[in-house]
Every structure is written in structure tokens, then in C-alpha cells.
Amino acid sequence: MAGTKCNSCGAVHFPPRADCDQCMSSDVEWVDRESKGKIVTYTTIHAGPTGFEDVVPYTICVVELEGGGRLLGWLDEAQEEDIDIGQDVDIGLKELEGDRVIYAVRL
Ligand SMILES: [Zn+2]
Structure with a gap:
């Protein structure tokens, strides 16, 4: 990053x-930048906005990056019961259909 x-x-x-x-x-x-941070908040999207209807449900989160700054990313392959506020995470990139790229957050 x-x-x-x-x-x-x-x-x-x-x-x-x-x-x-x-x-x-x-x-x-x-x-x-370090690709690490801590979860500030998260929510699961069940009614996706235009262009994302085909990928619901998905969980997004705000991450406070090590060294400052925040980003909005997708919690990749995580279940809500496994997620905690303040939890350490790694951040990568993930390609979606349609040449879309997201920040993929991994526990
Ligand atoms: Zn300056």
C-alpha cells in the first residue's frame, strides 16, 4: 500500500x-505503508448498492492503519461472530468481477 x-x-x-x-x-x-491495522467498526450489507447486488451479503469495515489513516475495506472470508472491535487485521487487494478492486481485510 x-x-x-x-x-x-x-x-x-x-x-x-x-x-x-x-x-x-x-x-x-x-x-x-504497513498493510496492517485495527478494526474501528464494521457492518454487514444485505441490500447492496447498484453494481454490488450480486455479491451480497458482505461485511465491510473501517480500519485504523498503523502509522495513521483509515480505510474502508471488505472483511474477506470472515464471519461476524469472529470479528471484534480493535482486532488486528492485515490488508490486501482483491479483484471482483467487472475490473473492480477492493481492500480485502483479513483477520
Ligand atoms: Zn506538511
Whole structure:
């Protein structure tokens, strides 16, 4: 996973930013980010939005990344009873039909 780092103040961003939200500098560079974090919250979707009707039910979650930043990902192959708030997770990518790519979160 890639984020950006501000060369002016050192702030690290995920998702990547063209301008620093701390000092407004545009002097940023790409940096590798840990693909690990902790679950902040989650929910299971039973009525999918347009384009996702064929994959319900699925569970999505917000993950607080190590080093800062959050992302919305899919809990891949997990049952709700196995999920805890604050649980450590790994994050990868998963391709869906139709050239869609999601963040796949694994317990
Ligand atoms: Zn900055």
C-alpha cells in the first residue's frame, strides 16, 4: 500500500494527498505503508448498492492503519461472530468481477 509523506513537516497521509493537510505544502513523496491495522467498526450489507447486488451479503469495515489513516475495506472470508472491535487485521487487494478492486481485510 502506498501513502504520501510531506517533506516539509513529515506528516504521513493515507489515502495519498497531493497537498499536506497539516502545513499545506505540495512537497510530498510516495511512501510504502504497513498493510496492517485495527478494526474501528464494521457492518454487514444485505441490500447492496447498484453494481454490488450480486455479491451480497458482505461485511465491510473501517480500519485504523498503523502509522495513521483509515480505510474502508471488505472483511474477506470472515464471519461476524469472529470479528471484534480493535482486532488486528492485515490488508490486501482483491479483484471482483467487472475490473473492480477492493481492500480485502483479513483477520
Ligand atoms: Zn506538511
